[in-house]
Amino acid sequence: MSSFTAPDTLAASPQGRLSTRIAFFIAGFAMASWAPLVPLVKARAHLADGTLGLLLLGLGCGSIIAMPLAGYLTARLGCKRVILGAGLLICLMLPLLASLSSVPWLAAAVLLFGAGMGSLDCAMNIQALMVERAGDKPRMSGFHGLFSLGGIVGAVGMTALLSLGLAPLWAVLCVVVLTLAVMTKAVPHLLPYGNERDGPLFAVPHGIVLFLGVLCFIVFLAEGAMLDWSGVFLVSWRHLEPAYAGLGYAAFAAAMTLGRLLGDAVISRLGGVRVVLYGGSCAALGLLVALLIPFWPAALLGFALLGAGCSNLVPVFYSAVSRQTEMPQSTAVPAMTSLGYAGILVGPAAIGGVAHLSNLPIALGMLIVALLFVALSSRRLGR
Numbered sequence: 387m388s389s390f391t392a393p394d395t396l397a398a399s400p401q402g403r404l405s406t407r408i409a410f411f412i413a414g415f416a417m418a419s420w421a422p423l424v425p426l427v428k429a430r431a432h433l434a435d436g437t438l439g440l441l442l443l444g445l446g447c448g449s450i451i452a453m454p455l456a457g458y459l460t461a462r463l464g465c466k467r468v469i470l471g472a473g474l475l476i477c478l479m480l481p482l483l484a485s486l487s488s489v490p491w492l493a494a495a496v497l498l499f500g501a502g503m504g505s506l507d508c509a510m511n512i513q514a515l516m517v518e519r520a521g522d523k524p525r526m527s528g529f530h531g532l533f534s535l536g537g538i539v540g541a542v543g544m545t546a547l548l549s550l551g552l553a554p555l556w557a558v559l560c561v562v563v564l565t566l567a568v569m570t571k572a573v574p575h576l577l578p579y580g581n582e583r584d585g586p587l588f589a590v591p592h593g594i595v596l597f598l599g600v601l602c603f604i605v606f607l608a609e610g611a612m613l614d615w616s617g618v619f620l621v622s623w624r625h626l627e628p629a630y631a632g633l634g635y636a637a638f639a640a641a642m643t644l645g646r647l648l649g650d651a652v653i654s655r656l657g658g659v660r661v662v663l664y665g666g667s668c669a670a671l672g673l674l675v676a677l678l679i680p681f682w683p684a685a686l687l688g689f690a691l692l693g694a695g696c697s698n699l700v701p702v703f704y705s706a707v708s709r710q711t712e713m714p715q716s717t718a719v720p721a722m723t724s725l726g727y728a729g730i731l732v733g734p735a736a737i738g739g740v741a742h743l744s745n746l747p748i749a750l751g752m753l754i755v756a757l758l759f760v761a762l763s764s765r766r767l768g769r
Contacts, residue, residue: 417503446727452505468505470576475501514529527645527697538639580716603728612634641693700726
């Protein structure tokens with residue numbers, strides 16, 4: 387009998403749920419703490435824009451490379467060891483990212499930081515699926531909501547520390563100490579076991595796992611588009627002052643966080659199929675509003691609708707991948723997550739390419755079609 391189907395008394399306990407929430411919070415907190423460091427790294431290492439772009443690409447590459455290995459190790463060593471190891475790796479890399487100026491060493495640190503984030507992402511989602519399965523109601527949206535909340539706290543907290551005049555290294559050390567302190571609360575109740583042990587180290591996604599991965603790719607592509615292009619759209623096409631360009635992503639992220647924190651109740655009431663149908667439609671409508679109504683407040687409203695619509699899609703997809711039987715969980719979860727990360731990596735660059743050949747509204751408008759495809763995919767998820 388696999389450990390995934392064994393009696394999950396710890397997974398069903400309040401402590402197991404709390405430790406899972408903490409793991410998601412730490413992931414969002416650590417990732418967002420890195421974002422304010424990026425311009426400081428650029429200045430300290432005297433990087434050109436192209437070099438910085440390649441350096442940042444290493445973070446995503448490290449994550450994607452590490453995910454299959456993390457799924458394999460989680461099945462054999464348990465969620466606790468992989469989450470703890472990934473968290474420690476992240477805490478080791480952050481001070482290096484705040485102090486190194488050599489490009490080769492920075493590239494290695496970014497790659498390892500990405501590997502830590504990818505491993506943590508994979509292992510915590512596997513734990514979350516087991517915790518949800520051991521209970522009697524949906525919980526994935528709430529877990530992902532803690533990731534989003536951690537992201538807000540990390541970005542605001544790191545920005546505040548730097549604005550108070552702390553050197554980047556000291557600001558990062560504050561983040562590391564807080565992360566380690568929170569981890570000590572979670573570690574005793576993380577699951578010491580993993581999922582199925584019969585899967586290979588690497589596997590090409592197929593069947594429903596491939597389909598769910600494509601849907602994740604689209605949703606993460608939309609998220610990456612908001613992160614990289616919402617400010618550009620507001621300044622260039624809605625003539626907002628550059629100082630307020632961040633309001634677009636803030637509206638998107640706030641709506642997504644709120645939607646996820648409320649998402650478990652929504653999924654319990656409507657069911658995953660209708661959440662995908664309504665969520666994908668809401669996201670497409672929001673982007674349509676942002677692109678068609680030529681006023682910046684309408685764009686902010688549209689971005690908020692996009693965030694609300696996307697908020698519970700990925701949690702539903704994770705719950706769906708836990709129910710499928712075509713691939714072992716130890717390979718299905720990393721495979722689906724890797725496809726999603728590919729959307730963040732490839733998507734914004736692709737949007738930039740289309741915008742160069744036409745314009746940014748047309749490039750963003752292509753996402754409307756993709757999001758409608760996600761909405762219509764709810765029919766297959768219901769089978």
